[in-house]
Amino acid sequence: MLQKLKFVPGFNKQATESGAESQWVDGDFVRFRYGLPEKIGGWAQLTAAEKTLPGVGRAAHPFTSLAGERYVAIGTSQGLFLYYGEDLYDISPLDTAITGCTFTTSTAAGTTVQIDKSSHGLKAGRYITLSSVSVTGDSTLTAGILEKAYEIQSVTTDAFIIIASTAETGTGMTAAGSAVVNPYYIVGPTTQTVGYGWGTYIWGDSTWGTERTTSSVTLDPGTWSLDNYGQVLVATISDGRTFTWNAGATNPRTIRASQSTTDFVTTSNPTVSFMTKVSDRDRHLFHLGTETTIGDTSTQDKMFIRFSNQEDLNDYVPTAINTAGTFRLDAGNEIRAAVSGKDYTLILTDTAAYVAQYVGPPYTFSIRQVGTNCGCMGQHAAVAANGAVYWMGDAGGFYRYDGTVKSIDCLVEDFVFDTQGTDLGINYDANKIIYAGHNSLYTEVSWFYPIAGEDQISRCVTYNYGENVWTTSSLDRTTWTDANVFNVPYATDYVSTGTPVFPDILGITNLYGASFYYAQETGTDQVNSTGTTSIDAYIRSGDYDITSRKNMMGQTTGVVDFRGDGEYFMSVSRVIPDFKYLTGNAKLTLFISSYPDATAASSPLGPFTVTSSTDKLNTRARGRLVSINIANDATGETWRYGTLRLDARADGRR
Secondary structure (H helix, E strand, C coil): CEEECCCEEEECCCCCCCCCCCEEEEEECEEEECCEEEECCCEEECCHHHCCEECCEEEEEEEECCCCCEEEEEEECCCEEEEECCEEEECCCECCCEEEEEEEECCCCCCEEEEECCCCCCCCCCEEEEEEEECCCCCCCCHHHHCCEEECCEEECCEEEEECCCCCCCCCEEEEEEEEEEEECCCCCCCCEECCCCCCCCCCCCCCCCCCCCCCCEECCCCEEEEEECCEEEEEECCECEEEEECCCCCHHHCCCECEECCEECCCCCCCEEEEEEECCCCEEEEEEEECCCCCHHHECCCEEEECECCECCCCCCCCCCCCEEEECCCCCCEEEEEECCCCEEEEECCEEEEEEEEECCCEEEEEEEEECCCECCCCCEEEECCEEEEEECCCCEEEECCCEEECCCCCHHHHHCCCCCCCCECHHHHHHCEEEEEHHHCEEEEEECECCCCCCCEEEEEECCCCEEEEECCCCCEEECCCCCCCCEEEEEECCCCCCCCCEECCCCCCCEEEEEEECCCCCEEECCEEECCCCEEEECCECEEEEECCCCCEEEEEEECCCCCECEEEEEEECCEEEEECCEEEEEEEECCCCCCCEECCCCCEEECCCCCCEEEEEEECEEEEEEECCCCCCEEEECCCEEEEEECCCC
16 A cells, blocks of 8 residues: 655754654755755856865855945955955965065076075965065066065075076076065964964973873964955954955955055054954944953953944044943853844854944943853854854854844754764864854755864754754855855865965965865756766655554554554555656665664665656565665756655564
8 A cells, every 4th residue: 555755854863763753864965945855056166267265264255345346255274365256366464574585596496486584484385475576687587577476385594485487597696686575464274273282281291392192272273254344344363463455446356455455544453353343233343352452462352342433443442532442251261253133243252142232322332141051162153144143052052042042952963063973073172163154045054064083174064944954964165155245155165185276376285275166056066177076965764664554353454554663564565756856867765674773774676766757666675664765876966855655565573
């Protein structure tokens, strides 16, 4: 007799497969719409000439200029970049210039150029630019050739090596000519690590010259906070300086972010802040986890807040006639995140939640605590969505603020946070790299996180607030921006062994890896410079068992009811597939087992290939428990499941 298999939407990974009867227990690259599972959309590389970004993407922020130009600012572990018009631009701020540098070149060295400067203090792998170049002697390397950006290849105490775009064909130079070297600001490491060694633990612990065995010091990853003040990008290196970039300047994409952007000087800003945030409606700039004394980095307080005068990014000293001010939070050890809501800024520490609202002079802002024991994992582990703010809790769990702080029930919580099982959960020693993203096209909030034993993002967990369901995936994105400035979400994907394709920086290596930039929800496959590959999606159900219907005399009829107690074996002879839509093929597998803890086996004749014209599938399956798996493994395939039917009968108790 044919019976429908009906499933509750969402994943339940808290129960066993046997206990999750009529539910879905596992899957990858799937979502739920209208209660039905479907494969997610594909992604395609955005950039022309297949450019990839240097380092790992750590923050992204879309915005629009007053002229209608659409940008995404992308902060990586190596610098600050812009996506505009299908191309990438380097707007990384430059550190203090090093003057008095000379060149050594020769025909024998080819494109190798030695820059001479005693005690330069630079390291191999750092990015620099050359400016104010003059060339002497019989050298063919002109200022036009040399005034570019470079990665330093190697260093000695008094010199370092770069690779020029053109080889020397003259007699060359020996400690001749001159140039100014402008190093990029250091953002920070590509990973979050525990600090060992000299200077990071107890003085005198262990033996001189050996690595410490324990440490209480965590070295945070290099990251950014990005926001916009009108058409001005505000960018802050975490625990570093604040820079601006004005999209309204003349030829803006040829200008780097700096502390003295046109009309937006930030030289009076604090010199070290954990992050910055623009208070949208009232136009104040918040510095969070910043200095109590501006200009004195030793006074940085991870719970201290300083905000600017209204509509003045360069005025932070409170007076009787301005709206600048300060505030110190008291619940927690450090500020972790800040997110703009409808008419407030939600500030999250490692233990608590605060709301900052503009009230006007003399107090400017009301800052009140709205939650306890609800701290946030990291700077980018919180995101605004659907009139609320969602975040991943520092001690586990998920939270939402929509006027009050609420814990969100989650049926995949152990899978995400438990590090003791076979499916390892989050790496708590790399929690600062977690990234939350909103996909308003499908009412989804996703958190991308590293699993135990890994130092880069490798999984994601998604809450669909429209369907009120959870899913998990191996989608690994280090940044994510919603479809607002652009029509679909954009995201970065990091390859630690990749070499950036970024010709604006010469001699670039794979020392820091590379990040692809993708448009999400595009097509059915993953498309980049390496080609087109399939997105292998699947979803698997929990186990169904049966009971046998009885007649008026109490005798079994052979007709089965699913969702039984496992008293009877079942015999399955036919499957009637049902898909809302199906492009290409799908693979359907029946898994059969006799006991909950037994290894389930694929039914005879399976797995079955299903097309849009498949009416039925014949099989000969027998067992107490049956589950289904729907998958695809080829390009051009997509699907949404319906409600399949099984032809099953009771087949005895043994």
